[in-house]
Amino acid sequence: MYRAPASDLSPDPRAEFDDELTVLLAGRAAEALMLGDVSAGAGGGLDSDLALATWLAVQIDTEFGLGASGAACFGAADMHALSEADRQRARVRLEKAEHRAIQLLRSHMPLITKLADRLVNERELKGDELEEWLAPSLLRPPL
Incomplete structure (x- = not known):
């Protein structure tokens, strides 16, 4: 289960969650970008990044009061009993985050x-040594 960020007073919690989804899907996005497709390893089990991202996407709507349900908390979702509408909202949110991750990675392809x-x-x-490689890309926003 994903826990809300420690900073409950985030000025833009939706953006913070979108960033977290992007990070969680970056490995999958890297496979798609570098290898042309994703492997089964990009999904994995219940503790995989994809599972965590899916759980977070659902929690945004059902627990955090930041999605389609508005200012409501319905408790922890039963992932096997989600409505088709809930599944579709999560799928769209995940696809947007993966697309964003691909764009970010593409902007750093030479590195x-x-x-x-x-x-x-x-x-x-x-x-x-790793910091030396990454420092130039961290000094400027990628997009």
Whole structure:
């Protein structure tokens, strides 16, 4: 189960949740972008990023009072008993987040490609070395 951000006083909780969904779906988006398709590993079990993102998308509507249900909390959703409308809203929210993740990744393709080549040769980057690679991209907004 996903927990609401620690900052309950977020000035824009919808944007914060959209960002979280984008992060959760970034691995799946990277597979789609880099490999042309996603694997079953992009879904996984109940503790996978896709499962967590799906749960969050449903919670936005059913528990957090930020979705189609308005200012209402209906408690924890039974994921197997969701209405088709609830499933469709979650699906649309997830597709938007995945599309956003793809756009963000695409805007950094030169860096991602160089980093992937480096990782193929060295298998891992740690701490300061990884920060050196990422620092230039963190200094400016990608879109």
